[in-house]
Amino acid sequence: MRLTFTIQRFNPETDQQPHREDYRLDIGRGMTVLEALIRIKNELDGRLALRYSCRSAICGSCAMHINGTEKLACRTSIRKELERHGRISIEPLPNLPVIKDLVVDMSPFWEKIRAVTPWLTPETHPTKRYGSSGQLRLLPESYQFHNVDACIMCGACVAACTSHEVSRGFLGPAALAKSARFVADPREPAGAKQARLTALQEADGIWDCTRCNMCVQVCPKDVQPMEAIIRLRRSSLRHGLTSAEGARHITGFVDLVRHEGRLNEALMPLKVLGFNLRRVLDVMPLGLRMWLKGKVPLPFGHTIPGIEQVRAIFAAARRRAPRV
Template identity: 90%
Template structure:
């Protein structure tokens, strides 16, 4: 079968903007997108630039934007893409600087990985956790990494991240999932975990994720970075880090439901912005519009029937979590 591949091309030495070029190729059954690209380079256009290495979905080098979704070219079937989309369109990963054709600059990606300190904090005073030869012991029953250690650093999650699209400073799903891996590691000292979590409260940290779920959808290794970010948020609150607006939104929501049995939209903004007068004035017009739309209950209205049962659920949850 003869098939047309539409590939984004860009040569910084000759082109001002990226453009599309079409290549027709005779293909057989079982061909992957990466194999097709290699054939196009070898048989039709030797100038085509792409990045690949293992060809086995291990190294992550061949991550690309294929038919509108971030995928590993080496594990993407041409036949299945054609059946699903009726075409094959290949572009470089978005949200990363373009070098040439399908090759992007991964330097910003690695800078964010390094920013979360992706290694264990050294322990200055040896404890019983050190083995006889000086290693830190990690027993299987002492940890749960939730598969975040399966990340191959392909960058697909960053390319698909809607938060990163509007804020290039956002640490991104891969780096935050890596941070979650070390927060969950029992070999990491408690004070070091506190330092890690404190650093992630800043702008472009864990509270800037919009939970769009795109990183989960495109991850080729089922790392589920968004779930890792949620675990970091929960851990932050457990460690008493509740000053960020995102954290106040969660704790305020819980407090209102526990107190009134429902969400009180009139009080919720105050729970989030606190005593920041500038932020209060910023949300005030929204509150006025909500009031006229009938979306705001009385700030100090009565509680719902059965409130004691609701509070009993919260009390049971606290006891189960070990808070007494």
């Protein structure tokens, strides 16, 4: 069968803007997008630039934007893409600088990985980590990394991240998932965990994730970075890190429901913004529109019937909560 492949091309030495080029190619049964690209380069256009290595979904080198979604070209079936989209359109990963054609500069990605210190913090007392034989202490059999250690650093999650699209300073799903792996590691010293979590409270950290779930959808190894970010947020709250607006939103929401049995939209902004007058003035127009629509209850209204049962649920949850 003969198909048309639409590929985004860009040569910084000759092109002002990226453009698309079509290539017609005879394909065989079971062929992947990467196999087709290699044939296009070998048989039709030797100038085409792409990155690949293992061809087995292990190295992550061939991550691309295929038919509107970030995928590994080596594991993307042409037949399935045709059945789903009726075409084959290939572009480089978004949110990363393009070097040439389908090759992107991964330097910003690796800078974010290095920024979270992706290794265990050296122990001041090595005997706590090493046994008499000098070997690294093994993790207990019951311990799990929630699959975050399966990350192959392909960059697909960063390319799909809506927060990273808006703010390039955002650490991104891969780096935060990597950080979660070390925060959860029982061999990491308690002080180092606290330091890691404190650093992640800053702007572009864990509270800037919008939970759009795109990183989970595109991850080829089911790492589920968004779930790792949620675990980091929970761990931060358990460690008493509640000064960030995102943390105050969670604690304020829970506090209101525990005391009133429902969300009180009139008090919620004060829970999140505190006494920051400038931020309060910023949300006043929204509050006024909500009030005109009847969406804002009285600030100190009555609690709902059955509030004692609600509070009992919170009390039971607190007793079962894991200790830091």
